[in-house]
Amino acid sequence: MNSIDEPIFGPEFGHGGFETSEEPDVEHSIRDLLAHQSFCVLCTQGQSQPYGSLIAFAFTDNLKTFFFTTPLATRKFKLLSECNRIALVIDSRCQHPDDMTKVGAVTVTGKAERLQSGEEFEQGIALLKSRHPYLAHFLESDSTALFKVDVVRYFHVTRFQEVSQWIP
Amino acid sequence: MDSLKPYVMPLNDVSETDEKVIGGKASKLAKLVGMGYRVPSGFCVTIYAYNHFIETNRLDEMIAFELGRKRFQDMRWEEIWDAALRIRSSFLREKIPAVIRNTIMTSLKKMGSEKPLAVRSSAPKEDTARASFAGLHESYIGVTGMEDLLNSIRLVWASLWSDAALLYQKELGLDPLRSSMAVVVQELVQEDISGVAFGCDPTAPEEDKAIIEAVPGLCQNLVDGTLDPDRWLLRKSTGEMLAFKPGDRGGAEKGTPLLESDDLKLLYRALQGIETLFGWQPDLEWTGRNDRLTLLQARPITTSQAAPKDDKSYYLTLRPNEQNLKKLAQRVSETLIPQLEKEGEKMAAEDLSKLNDRELSEAIETRQDALEKWKKIYWDEFIPFAHGVRRLATYYNDAVRPQDPYEFIGLLRGQAMRSTQRNRKMMELSEVLRSDPSLLELIRDQVFGEKGPPPSWQDVRHQIHALPQGLNFVRGFESLLEEYMDVSYGRARLKDRPELVLKTVVEMAISKEHSVAGDQVTGGQTDVAELEKKLFRAVGQEHIEEAKEVLRIGRMSWRLRDDDNLLLGRIESQLLRAVHVGVELLRSEGRLQREGRVGEKTANIIIAALRNPSQKKVIIPDENGTERKSHHKKRKSVKSRQLIGQPAAPGLATGPVCRVLVPEDFGAFKAGNILVCDAIQPNMTHLVPLAGGIIERRGGMLIHGAIIARELGVPCVNGVPNAVDLLEDGELVTVDGHLGIVTVGEPEFDLERDINKIYLHPKVSDLLK
Incomplete structure (x- = not known):
């Protein structure tokens, strides 16, 4: 609880001075949110049309890279091939269905790139498998494309309207 | 209605296990009835009724949103007060479901009494032995008729989320989705004498003492401090009377005790019996004597040790009741503000340049003492007086029930305050500049010139003088400095920094969006009259005088809370002036070795140096103040x-x-x-x-x-x-x-x-x- 602080006189006289509340650790909140959510909304665009899809995702420990997969014959794959600038939306609304102020959300912006082989490809598959073991068959399919997302920044929303930007 | 979840329960028909449903107060009263004590007849509106009202109107979500939008620890007490006001307004606007309404009506009829009612909070967690939260929730006395009763119940429910309760939300375990409130509705028993009784001395619980207090009329007169009670100190172990202090209520009855020894014995026995029954030392409210002794409330005593003085307890002093607010208004407006003004004027008129070292040190000390004194008054009396505006807010909202709970602010418009007079004067000066482009250009070039530091006011003044409108402007500007800028801000006296004030005047003159500071004084009078009419219509003819009084004090509070800041700023400024003269003197004597920025601590260093001529090397440290970086x-x-x-x-x-x-x-x-x-x-x-x-x-x-x-x-x-x-x-x-x-x-x-x-x-x- 902050102390009583009526209009301060000159800051040097007694009760003045600024109170700073402890800064919430944005990175920690984001990490926590990602760890507790398995799915997110992938936002793509093409033909002047935004498009959203629910996907399963995995992410690297430094929060700089996301991985997801999509079948080749999908609208989202086509859109990704036309424009690689994407956004991901992850939130905790399922944990707080009756209190908007407790819901945390992040919008991640970044650039998607398809991976077909190599070290990053192996890393992406491994991370997705460990997070979503039930998707193993889907991940290994020839008609599935693996994408990595290079994160540009996070927009973290708390208490309904408080927004911070974090660059990993 | 689910018969297992009744909305109403009669006080004489509840069991101990019902506490969770009827709350602490009702449960204790029910126990007293069971023991054979006389308790006013009545019923309890259970937490099921509260829950049903909340759920029907989805108020739980509203409360959760109101309290969750910002971190609670980041909310200042004024924001908490605001949140409570908005919650209260919502409770007042929403309808009580018909099923609850009907049940209450039936219970009221069953009571079969036409007497006024007392409507009291009975929260499941209040009045625990660990900490008493007396006064956090509301009670209403003298309620008559069904509509009045329903309103009072709404307000008692809303007081679960009162500002004071929210302040103690952690201790109370308040949770928007779980907490609830029961309400006790009782016949108002009006005896000729009422009072309180304590099973021990709350300030010294270990001592063998009990206390009884009595006032004429309703117990409320004692609880809210309207009347000074007669007071008896008893030996707790024997009931023997140790001391008697008559209450100071003026009038002829002074000195004649309100209670006789039989009355004291009866109350003492009640204290003993209740302590045995409940297992804690009681804090009792009672009314009537002899066989008419009626117990109004029993709860565990909060000892002063259990309730430490902290910001929260200070906060509770910021909500003076109507009586005290009125007294405070009189004292602030008739005594304190005129005194503060006079003291500042006297200091400003003093010629410090002619004082010798000792006299100057005394002048600094006098100013220091004055500032300390007025700061204390500021905290103890001026800040609590701010409640006048909040009282107006609550009064207006209760009567008018507007969609916008801040509609009443319109009633504060048009109050002539020092700051608005100052702003108007600045605006007039800016008008002079606007009407004279050559004058404006000259001053603008001077004060906003990019080459080097800005010139001194004396230099600028000299040049302005030469222009046709110049003399007028200089006179006006210097009187602005004299009358309104003898205040301090961030270690500076604004009077000593005319270039800063001048910049603002120039900015006012050149800004296209020329809002008028004086609007505060002149504008919007029609709206004010409309709002006044709205309020008077809502309270009804018989309460118009009361409404006028609330309005008068609210406006006075708003006006004086502005003036007190500026007047206190002048005392500060005058302390700084004396300190500056001291620094100047030491400098001229070549005794300053190092000179940092002047502040509060500097005053003591200067005083010491002026009193000790042998001190050759005076060091003024740089005080930590507000720095941009x-x-x-x-x-x-x-x-x-x-x-x-x-x-x-x-x-x-x-x-x-x-x-x-x-x-x-x-x-x-x-x-x-x-x-x-x-x-x-x-x-x-x-x-x-x-x-x-x-x-x-x-x-x-x-x-x-x-x-x-x-x-x-x-x-x-x-x-x-x-x-x-x-x-x-x-x-x-x-x-x-x-x-x-x-x-x-x-x-x-x-x-x-x-x-x-x-x-x-x-x-x-x-x-x-």
Whole structure:
């Protein structure tokens, strides 16, 4: 609880001075949110049309890279091939269905790139498998494309309207 | 209605296990009935009724949203008061479901009494032995008729979320989705004598003492401090009377005790019996004598040890009851403010240059003492007097029930205050400049000249004098300095910094959006009259005088709470003046070895040096004050994009940030800037008409900056924690005063565009080829 602080006189006289509340650790909140959510909304665009899809995702420990997969014959794959600038939306609304102020959300912006082989490809598959073991068959399919997302920044929303930007 | 979840239970028909449903107060009363004590007849509106009312109107979600929008620990007490007001307004506006209404009506009929009622809170967790929260929730006495009763029940329910209760939300375990409140409805027993009784001395519980107090008439007269009670001190172990102190109520009965020894014995026995029954030392409210002795309430004593003095307990003193508020209004307006004004004037008139070392040291000390004295009065009396405005808010909302709980602020418009007189004077000076372009150009070039430091006022003055309108302007400006700028801000006397004041006047003259500071005084009188009519209509003919009194005190509170700041600022300024003369004297004697910035501690150093001529090397350390740099921590990776506060004055404004933290910022402030500060103080309200929008750290709908911004139509968001820290000068922000949101920067995607330039990787479609 902050102390009583009526209009301060000159800051040097007694009760003045600024109170700073402890800064919430944005990175920690984001990490926590990602760890507790398995799915997110992938936002793509093409033909002047935004498009959203629910996907399963995995992410690297430094929060700089996301991985997801999509079948080749999908609208989202086509859109990704036309424009690689994407956004991901992850939130905790399922944990707080009756209190908007407790819901945390992040919008991640970044650039998607398809991976077909190599070290990053192996890393992406491994991370997705460990997070979503039930998707193993889907991940290994020839008609599935693996994408990595290079994160540009996070927009973290708390208490309904408080927004911070974090660059990993 | 589920028969297992009754909305109403008669007090004489509940069991011990019902406490969770009927709350602490009702359960204790029921036990007293069981023991054969006389208790006013009545019933309890259970928590099931509260829950049903809340769920039907979805008030739980509203409360959760109200309290969850911002971190609770970041909410200042004024914001908590605001949240409580909004919750209370919602409770008053919503309907009580017919099923509850009907049940209450039936119970009332069953009581078969036409007497007025007492409606009291009975929260399941209140009055536990560990901590008593007496006074956090509401009680209403003298309620008559069904509508009045339902209203009182609504208000008691809402008081579960009162400002005081929210302050103790942790201790009470308040949870919007779980907490509930029962209400006790009883016949109001009106005996000729009432009082309280304590099973021990609350200030010294270990001593063998019990206390009984009595007043004529209702017990409420004692509880709210209206009447001074007769007081008996008894030996707790034997009941023997140790001391008697008659109450000071004036009149002829003074000295004749209200109670006789038989009455004392009866009350003593009740204390003993209740302590045995409940296992704690009771704090009892009672009315009537002999066989008419009726117990109104029993709860465990809160000893002074159990309730430490902290910010919260100080806060509770900021809500004086009507009686005390009235007394305070009289004292503040008739005694304190005139005294403060006189003292400041006297100090300002003193010629310090002729004093010798000792006399000067005494003058500094006198000012120091005066400042200390007035600061204490400020905290003890001026701040509590601010409650006058809050009292008006509650009164207006209870009567009018407006959609906007802040509609009443319109009633404060048009109060002549020192700050508005000052602002009007500044505006008049800016008008002089606008009407004389050559004068404006000259001053503008002088004060905003880019070459080197700004010239002194004396230099500028000399040049202004030479112009046709010059003399007039100089006279007006110097009288502004004399009358209104003898105040301090951030270690500076504004009177000593005329160039800063002049810059603001010039800015007022050249700004296209020429809002008029004096509007506060002259504008909107029609709206004021409309609101007054609305209030008087709502309270009805028989309460018009009462409403006028609430209005009078509310307006006085608003006006004087502005003046007291400026007048106190003058005492501060006069201390600084004396300190500066002291520094000057030491400098002229060649005794200053190192000279830092002058502040409060400096005063003591100067006093000591003036009294000790043998001290040759005087060092004035640099005091830590408000520094711009120290408040701006650079963060590389984290940046706020949207900040949340209170929607303090409606409107939308976009502009560059100008943080006002030190006196120099007054001069740097440009028309259309977004004023970012810790709190708008009366000595800086002249910047408000220039501001495009306002962002304050200090929150509250009824704080100074908010009301002034509303009057001038400047969008304002306050209660933004760390606002001065998170925002940078020059940064573009949008202030949304409707929603209480500050958006930082433009919605750009520059970074996202740049990453493509950096990576330049082939398109995904190319990879498929």
